[in-house]
Amino acid sequence: MRIHGIVSGKVQGVGFRYSTKLQADKYNLTGWVKNRDDGTVELEVEGDQMKIDLLLNDIKKGFHPFMQVNNIKTTILNHTGYKDFQILN
Template sequence: MKRIHMIVTGRVQGVGFRFSAQQKAQEYNVVGWVKNKSDGTVEIDAQGENDRVQSYTEAIKHGPSPYAKVSDVTIEELETTNEFQTFEIR
């Protein structure tokens, strides 16, 4: 099990990024949340099996929505938790 915290920068707000990030999370069976931040970035907290989280991270780096343009992703590994049951947009 692996849990990561990501800050995604680029053209990631107003382009369906959060919805696409949620769809990808469901596709890879990853739980957690995604939200817009006031500085124009998107924050993601994602948890799942190691290989699924890795695949999810790669999908985020490539921009899960066709209109998004990801310029950078900062990733930090966190302690796993049992608080997530689904992947939600906050």
């Protein structure tokens, strides 16, 4: 399974991408995460659906008090076979 997501809220400048990568690695998920010019964060995550759901729940809760997630808009996509999880610039 692969999802594409846009995360809005206070998600830039607070370690969101790094925290997302750590959790994705913990769940053995692949894909990428990057900041967007509009202040949101974009991601694609690939792997087991239950583990993707765990990651999305972690994101919704926020990884620490300095982070605030207002919304996650997701779309299900076809599996592509990412090799690892990367932070993109």
